[in-house]
Amino acid sequence: MSVIVRDDGFHAEDWAGPVVEIAADTAPDVLVAVAQSGALLRVGFANFGDGRGFTLARRLRAQGFAGRLRAAGPLVADQYAMARRSGFDEVEIPDAIAVRQPEPQWIARANWRENTYQQRLRG
Amino acid sequence: MAAYNLAGRRDNKYKARLKITVFEGGLEAFRDAVEAEFARTRAAFSGVDQALLAEIEAAFAPPALPLRDAGAYHAAWAADADFRAFATQNVVAHKVPGYGIVTVSLKAHGATPGDATAAQMRKLADLADAYSAGELRISHEQNVILPHVALADLPALHRALAAAGLGTANAGLISDIIACPGMDYCALATARSIPVAQELATHFKALGLEQEIGQIKIKISGCINACGHHHVGHIGILGLDRAGVENYQITLGGDATERAAIGEKTGPGFAYDEIVPAIERILRAYLALRQAPEETFIETFRRLGAAPFKAALYDEGARDAA
Numbered sequence: 001m002s003v004i005v006r007d008d009g010f011h012a013e014d015w016a017g018p019v020v021e022i023a024a025d026t027a028p029d030v031l032v033a034v035a036q037s038g039a040l041l042r043v044g045f046a047n048f049g050d051g052r053g054f055t056l057a058r059r060l061r062a063q064g065f066a067g068r069l070r071a072a073g074p075l076v077a078d079q080y081a082m083a084r085r086s087g088f089d090e091v092e093i094p095d096a097i098a099v100r101q102p103e104p105q106w107i108a109r110a111n112w113r114e115n116t117y118q119q120r121l122r123g
Numbered sequence: 124m125a126a127y128n129l130a131g132r133r134d135n136k137y138k139a140r141l142k143i144t145v146f147e148g149g150l151e152a153f154r155d156a157v158e159a160e161f162a163r164t165r166a167a168f169s170g171v172d173q174a175l176l177a178e179i180e181a182a183f184a185p186p187a188l189p190l191r192d193a194g195a196y197h198a199a200w201a202a203d204a205d206f207r208a209f210a211t212q213n214v215v216a217h218k219v220p221g222y223g224i225v226t227v228s229l230k231a232h233g234a235t236p237g238d239a240t241a242a243q244m245r246k247l248a249d250l251a252d253a254y255s256a257g258e259l260r261i262s263h264e265q266n267v268i269l270p271h272v273a274l275a276d277l278p279a280l281h282r283a284l285a286a287a288g289l290g291t292a293n294a295g296l297i298s299d300i301i302a303c304p305g306m307d308y309c310a311l312a313t314a315r316s317i318p319v320a321q322e323l324a325t326h327f328k329a330l331g332l333e334q335e336i337g338q339i340k341i342k343i344s345g346c347i348n349a350c351g352h353h354h355v356g357h358i359g360i361l362g363l364d365r366a367g368v369e370n371y372q373i374t375l376g377g378d379a380t381e382r383a384a385i386g387e388k389t390g391p392g393f394a395y396d397e398i399v400p401a402i403e404r405i406l407r408a409y410l411a412l413r414q415a416p417e418e419t420f421i422e423t424f425r426r427l428g429a430a431p432f433k434a435a436l437y438d439e440g441a442r443d444a445a
């Protein structure tokens with residue numbers, strides 16, 4: 001089982017619509033087609049050291065995807081802010097991670113809009 | 124970042140490096156990916172970054188460097204041989220008259236290249252405040268630079284550095300070696316680097332040949348990742364692992380300046396206990412071959428090529444005698 005993390009903490013799965021799985025090694029060009037879909041896009045992270053999903057998320061948002069975007073995999077709480085900044089709405093973590101890093105550690109990074117140097121440079 | 128993030132190797136963390144991505148995929152392909160990413164990213168920037176840049180530039184305004192009486196400098200120069208050695212070897216001219224750029228050598232003979240203690244670092248920070256307009260830089264040569272020192276202050280600075288064990292007058296000489304951490308600290312290493320640097324420094328000091336040999340850049344890496352940039356050292360030493368035994372490959376003629384060149388491999392490598400005598404053979408050949416003491420090692424190499432150095436290096440008779 002897994003836990004959905006949002007800015008206000010842990011949630012159970014609450015999405016009932018279609019889901020499109022996007023693997024970390026998906027070629028960015030392929031994303032153009034899914035960016036128009038109404039499905040939840042679930043970008044897979046094989047491990048926390050593989051950051052390709054962050055770049056894919058940013059590309060999807062740049063291509064106009066406005067639907068629900070989820071990072072799924074064993075990310076760590078420190079990465080929550082970066083996931084949000086890259087365009088993810090939420091992070092789906094395995095139960096084992098949720099036990100090791102309980103809710104307060106994720107909520108501590110819900111302030112992801114603060115201290116973002118890229119945002120400062122973008123204006 | 125985004126271009127590399129997508130293209131970099133994920134199957135082997137030792138190969139998760141930008142230079143490997145560029146080597147495998149080609150420079151053109153990677154450059155195109157970066158340009159495409161840049162075009163995409165650029166739209167998100169409104170231009171406020173230019174205002175931030177201007178703010179940063181203002182913070183790096185050059186310091187006021189008033190002309191000072193250099194009497195103390197001349198007096199110390201006349202009276203103190205250690206000071207003369209330091210001022211000759213470790214100070215280069217500043218664009219502002221009456222000032223110098225000081226290299227604080229972290230290459231005391233036999234010490235770990237590039238190491239400083241906490242007390243030495245605090246001392247350096249204080250000295251930068253007192254004598255270098257509050258500025259201090261770390262150089263890729265693994266030394267510390269004090270960029271704005273009035274010559275008038277140089278004797279006092281030299282005394283303070285010497286008292287802190289930081290007065291070694293060897294910038295640019297054979298003991299000023301760049302060495303990567305190697306087997307002593309690095310998980311990727313195939314051979315030791317630091318002890319080779321230490322032995323070279325103490326060996327040539329004991330021979331009394333350091334000044335005689337003059338300007339030379341020896342660089343040492345403990346594996347093919349080349350963090351010590353051995354391939355652009357005048358003499359490069361690359362530590363490899365041959366069936367569980369350290370083996371050191373020598374390159375000659377590398378150059379990291381505007382005359383950039385990759386060093387040439389000389390041939391078979393040397394065991395750990397053979398590497399210092401091997402370097403000595405090369406340098407004795409240089410001393411015999413140079414046209415004048417002013418002709419540096421790299422200039423002699425450029426004039427003659429690798430052949431006479433290789434001959435000296437692999438001369439069996441000389442090897443037995445060494």
Ligand code: SF4
Pocket residue numbers: 303304305306309310311312313316344345346347348349350351
């Ligand atoms: S060159 Fe030296 S520091 Fe770099 S990876 Fe190899 S052993 Fe480590």
